[in-house]
Amino acid sequence: MSASSTAEAPFVPKTKVGSFTNFVDERVGGSGILREFGRKVFPDHWSFMFGEVALYSFVILLMSGTFLTFFFDPSMAETHYQGSYTPLYNVEMSVAYNSSLNISFDVRGGLFMRQVHHWAALLFVASLGVHMLRVFFTGAFRKPREMNWVVGGVLLILAMAAGFTGYSLPDDLLSGNGLRIIDGVIKSIPVIGTYISFFLFGGEFPGTAIIGRLYVLHILLVPALILLMIVIHLFMVVVHKHTQYPGPGRNDGNVVGYPLGPVYAAKAGGFFFIVFGVLALMAAAFTINPIWNYGPYDPSPVSAGTQPDWYIGFVDGALRLMPGVVNNFHFEWIVFGHTLTLNVLLPALVPAGIIFTVLFMYPWIERWVTKDNREHHVLDRPRNAPTRTAIGVAGFTWYCVMWAAAGSDLIATHFHVSLNDVTYWLRTLFFIGPIIAFIVTKRIALALQRKDREIALHGRETGRIVRLPHGEFIEVHAPLDEYKRYKLVGFESPAPLPAQPNEHGVVTRKEKRRAALSRWFFEDRVAPATPAELEAAHSHGHHEAIAAGDEQKSLSH
Amino acid sequence: MKALSQKRRHPLAAIALLLMGLLLTGGLYAVATSVNQAKADTTSYSASDVEQGGKLFAANCATCHGMGASGSQDGPSLVGVGAAAVDFQVGTGRMPMQMNGPQAQQKPAQFNEEQTKQLSAYVASLGAGPAIPEEHLLDGKGDAAKGGELFRVNCAMCHNAAAAGGALTRGKFAPALAGVSSQHIYEAMATGPQNMPVFNDSNVTPEDKRDIITFLKTIEANGSPGGADLGSLGPVSEGLFVWVAGLGVIIAFTIWLTSRTS
Numbered sequence: 001m002s003a004s005s006t007a008e009a010p011f012v013p014k015t016k017v018g019s020f021t022n023f024v025d026e027r028v029g030g031s032g033i034l035r036e037f038g039r040k041v042f043p044d045h046w047s048f049m050f051g052e053v054a055l056y057s058f059v060i061l062l063m064s065g066t067f068l069t070f071f072f073d074p075s076m077a078e079t080h081y082q083g084s085y086t087p088l089y090n091v092e093m094s095v096a097y098n099s100s101l102n103i104s105f106d107v108r109g110g111l112f113m114r115q116v117h118h119w120a121a122l123l124f125v126a127s128l129g130v131h132m133l134r135v136f137f138t139g140a141f142r143k144p145r146e147m148n149w150v151v152g153g154v155l156l157i158l159a160m161a162a163g164f165t166g167y168s169l170p171d172d173l174l175s176g177n178g179l180r181i182i183d184g185v186i187k188s189i190p191v192i193g194t195y196i197s198f199f200l201f202g203g204e205f206p207g208t209a210i211i212g213r214l215y216v217l218h219i220l221l222v223p224a225l226i227l228l229m230i231v232i233h234l235f236m237v238v239v240h241k242h243t244q245y246p247g248p249g250r251n252d253g254n255v256v257g258y259p260l261g262p263v264y265a266a267k268a269g270g271f272f273f274i275v276f277g278v279l280a281l282m283a284a285a286f287t288i289n290p291i292w293n294y295g296p297y298d299p300s301p302v303s304a305g306t307q308p309d310w311y312i313g314f315v316d317g318a319l320r321l322m323p324g325v326v327n328n329f330h331f332e333w334i335v336f337g338h339t340l341t342l343n344v345l346l347p348a349l350v351p352a353g354i355i356f357t358v359l360f361m362y363p364w365i366e367r368w369v370t371k372d373n374r375e376h377h378v379l380d381r382p383r384n385a386p387t388r389t390a391i392g393v394a395g396f397t398w399y400c401v402m403w404a405a406a407g408s409d410l411i412a413t414h415f416h417v418s419l420n421d422v423t424y425w426l427r428t429l430f431f432i433g434p435i436i437a438f439i440v441t442k443r444i445a446l447a448l449q450r451k452d453r454e455i456a457l458h459g460r461e462t463g464r465i466v467r468l469p470h471g472e473f474i475e476v477h478a479p480l481d482e483y484k485r486y487k488l489v490g491f492e493s494p495a496p497l498p499a500q501p502n503e504h505g506v507v508t509r510k511e512k513r514r515a516a517l518s519r520w521f522f523e524d525r526v527a528p529a530t531p532a533e534l535e536a537a538h539s540h541g542h543h544e545a546i547a548a549g550d551e552q553k554s555l556s557h
Numbered sequence: 558m559k560a561l562s563q564k565r566r567h568p569l570a571a572i573a574l575l576l577m578g579l580l581l582t583g584g585l586y587a588v589a590t591s592v593n594q595a596k597a598d599t600t601s602y603s604a605s606d607v608e609q610g611g612k613l614f615a616a617n618c619a620t621c622h623g624m625g626a627s628g629s630q631d632g633p634s635l636v637g638v639g640a641a642a643v644d645f646q647v648g649t650g651r652m653p654m655q656m657n658g659p660q661a662q663q664k665p666a667q668f669n670e671e672q673t674k675q676l677s678a679y680v681a682s683l684g685a686g687p688a689i690p691e692e693h694l695l696d697g698k699g700d701a702a703k704g705g706e707l708f709r710v711n712c713a714m715c716h717n718a719a720a721a722g723g724a725l726t727r728g729k730f731a732p733a734l735a736g737v738s739s740q741h742i743y744e745a746m747a748t749g750p751q752n753m754p755v756f757n758d759s760n761v762t763p764e765d766k767r768d769i770i771t772f773l774k775t776i777e778a779n780g781s782p783g784g785a786d787l788g789s790l791g792p793v794s795e796g797l798f799v800w801v802a803g804l805g806v807i808i809a810f811t812i813w814l815t816s817r818t819s
Binding site: 044045046047048049050053085086087088089090091104105111115118119122123126127130173174267270271274275278279282283284285286287288289290292293294295298300301302303304305306307308309310313406407408409410412413416417418419420421 | 659701702704705706709710713714715716717718719721722723724725726727728730731772775776779781782783784785786787789790791792793794795796797798799800802803804806807808810811812814815816
C-alpha cells in the first residue's frame with residue numbers, strides 16, 4: 001500500500017485542517033500508529049470489561065482527587081471548627097479534619113466530589129478484584145501472560161495502599177482508629193516493629209506528622225506507581241493480544257472480535273461515561289464515609305461499627321477471629337524481656353501473606369505441574385479446569401470468611417444472633433470452609449463437564465415425552481447444532497503426567513513431587529467427547545429401538 | 558488537751574481511732590453517694606397513684622420481681638431503682654419482659670401513660686432513686702457540639718458514633734437511638750438499663766445529659782447531608798453497596814454493551 005502511494009504524486013492537502021493534520025502526520029507518523037492500533041482486534045465479552053472499569057475508575061479518581069487537593073490541607077495543627085455543620089461547631093480538631101469538613105459543607109460541589117472520589121475508590125478495587133478473578137478462573141494467566149498477572153497483583157496491592165492512605169487523611173475518628181490498628185500491627189513485628197512505628201509516625205502515635213506523610217504517599221508516590229503499572233499492564237496487553245473464549249473458528253493463533261476503530265473505541269469511550277455516570281449517581285444519592293458523624297480523631301474513643309473500607313476488611317476480620325488464649329495456651333509471649341504478640345502478628349500478616357504469595361506464584365505452580373510450555377490465547381471455561389477452579393473458589397471462600405468476620409458485629413445485630421457465635425462459626429469456617437468449597441466446586445465442575453458431554457453426545461432434552469406403540473415412554477432429545485457442540489467438545493482435558501526421568505535417566509525427588517501434584521490435579525477428569533464417540537452416538541440415534549433402550553436405562557436410575 | 562494526750566496510749570485508743578475513721582469514711586461516702594442520687598420527688602405522685610401502682614405491680618410484675626418488689630430468683634429487687642427506671646423500662650415496652658433472653662427487647666408499651674406513672678409512683682415510694690427528669694433538661698436546646706464530644710467519648714463505643722447501634726457480647730446489643738424520646742434517653746443514662754452502665758450526675762451532669770440529648774436530636778433532625786445514609790453503619794454497608802448495587806449496575810451495562818454482537 002505504501003509502495004503504491006509513493007509511486008503517485010506527493011499528497012497535497014486541499015483544506016486547512018488537511019494541511020494541519022498532514023503537517024503533524026509527516027513529523028510524528030500518527031496515521032501509521034492509528035492504522036496499527038485502529039485495526040487491533042478485541043474479542044467481545046462482558047467479563048472482559050472489568051479491567052476497563054478499573055481503568056476508568058482510576059481516571060475518575062485522578063480527576064476528583066485533583067479537585068480535592070485544591071481544598072484539602074494535610075496539617076495536624078489544632079484549630080476550632082467554625083464551619084456550617086452545627087453539631088461540630090467550635091470543636092477542637094486538626095486542620096486536616098477541618099478542611100475535610102469544609103470540603104463537605106462549605107466548598108461548592110465539595111461533598112459530591114468527595115463522595116465520587118470515595119465511591120470510585122471502592123469500585124476501583126472491586127473491579128480490579130473481579131478482573132483478577134475472571135483472569136484466574138479462565139486461565140488467562142498462562143503463558144505468555146504470567147508477568148502481566150504479577151503486574152496485576154502489584155496493582156491490587158498498590159490500590160489497597162492508595163485506598164488505605166486516603167482513608168486515613170480526613171483525620172476523623174474512624175480513620176484514626178484504622179491508623180491505630182495499623183500501628184498496633186506494625187508494633188507487633190518482632191525487633192524492628194517499634195522502630196518502624198516511631199519512624200512512620202515521627203514519634204509516639206499519633207504524633208503530628210502522619211497525615212502529611214500519608215498525603216504525600218497518597219497523592220504522589222502511590223498514584224505514580226499505579227500509573228506506571230497500568231502503562232506496563234496495557235503495553236503487555238497490546239503485545240500479547242487479548243485472550244478469547246473458546247468457540248468455532250477461534251484458536252491460539254488468531255483473535256476473533258471487533259477492531260478498535262471505530263466501533264470498539266466508541267464503545268469503550270461510551271463505557272467510560274457510563275462508569276462515570278454510575279459513580280456520579282451513587283455519589284449524588286448515597287452517603288459514603290460521613291466524616292461529620294465520626295468527629296475529630298481522639299485516641300480515647302472508639303466507635304462501635306469501626307471497620308476499614310472493604311478491601312482491607314479481610315485483614316481486620318482475621319484480627320477479629322484470632323483468639324488471645326486457647327485452652328490456657330497464650331499467644332502473647334515474653335521473649336528475652338520483649339513482648340511477642342502472636343495474636344496480632346499472625347492474623348495481620350499470615351493470611352494476607354499466604355493469599356498474595358499463592359496469587360503471585362500460581363501461574364508458575366500450574367506451569368510446573370503441567371509442564372505446559374505452549375502459549376494459550378484461548379481461555380478455559382472454568383468447569384473445564386476443575387482443580388484450578390476449585391483452588392480459586394477455596395481461596396476466595398477463605399478470603400470471604402475473613403471478609404465477613406470484619407462485619408461480625410453487624411451480622412450479629414442484623415440477624416439477631418450472638419456475636420460470640422458468629423465468631424465461633426467463622427473460626428470454624430476459616431479452617432474447613434476452603435476444604436468444603438474445594439470439594440464441592442470440583443464436584444460441581446466435573447458434573448457440569450459430564451452434563452456437557454452428555455448433551456454433546458445425545459443432544460438436549462426437549463421435555464417432549466413420546467409413548468411408543470408397545471407402551472413405553474421416551475423423552476425426545478434434540479441434537480445440537482455444530483456451533484454449540486463445538487463449545488462442548490473443543491477443550492483440552494489434561495491427563496496426569498507421570499514422573500519422567502531427566503537427561504541422566506534419573507527420576508528426581510522433585511519430579512516425583514510434581515507427578516504427585518499432577519495426579520492430584522488431573523486424576524478426576526472428564527474427557528471431551530471424541531469425534532468417534534460423537535459419530536457412534538449419532539448413528540445409533542437413528543435406530544429408535546437402541547435409543548429407546550438407552551433411554552430406559554437412564555430413566556430407570 | 559493534756560487529758561487527751563495522756564490517754565493516747567490507752568489500750569482502747571486504737572479502737573477508738575478506728576471507729577472514728579470508719580465513721581468518717583462511711584459518712585463521707587453517704588454524702589458523696591447521695592449527691593449522685595437524684596431524689597425521687599414523690600411529692601408529684603398522689604397516694605392513689607401509689608396505691609393503683611401497687612395493684613398493677615402485684616398483677617403484672619410481682620411474678621418475677623416479688624411481692625413488694627423485693628426481688629426473686631427471676632428478677633431483681635426494685636427497691637431504690639427510682640421512678641426513672643420504671644418509666645424507661647415500662648414506657649419503652651421492655652417491661653413486662655416478652656421473653657427471657659440476652660436482654661429485654663423493646664416492644665409496643667403494654668401500659669398507658671397513666672398506668673406507667675402509677676407504677677413509677679409505686680416503685681419510687683419504696684426507696685429513693687433517680688427521678689423522672691425535669692422538662693428543661695429535655696428541651697433539646699443545649700450545646701449540640703459539646704454533646705457530640707460527650708457522646709463520642711461515653712456512648713459511641715456501643716451505640717456507634719452516628720447512634721446507629723452496635724453489637725455487644727453473646728446476643729446483647731446497644732440499640733439505635735433514632736426515634737427514642739428525650740425522656741427515655743435521659744432515663745437510660747441515669748439508670749443504666751439492660752447492659753448499659755449508669756452515667757450518674759457526677760459523671761455526666763444533668764446539663765451534659767441535656768447536651769447529649771441535644772446532639773442526638775440535632776443529628777436525627779438534620780438527616781444525612783450526603784444522601785441516603787445506608788444505615789449509618791460505616792464501611793461495611795458501603796462495601797456491600799458498591800459490590801451489589803455499583804458493580805451490579807456496571808455488569809448490567811457490560812452485558813448490554815456486548816450483547817449486540819455474538
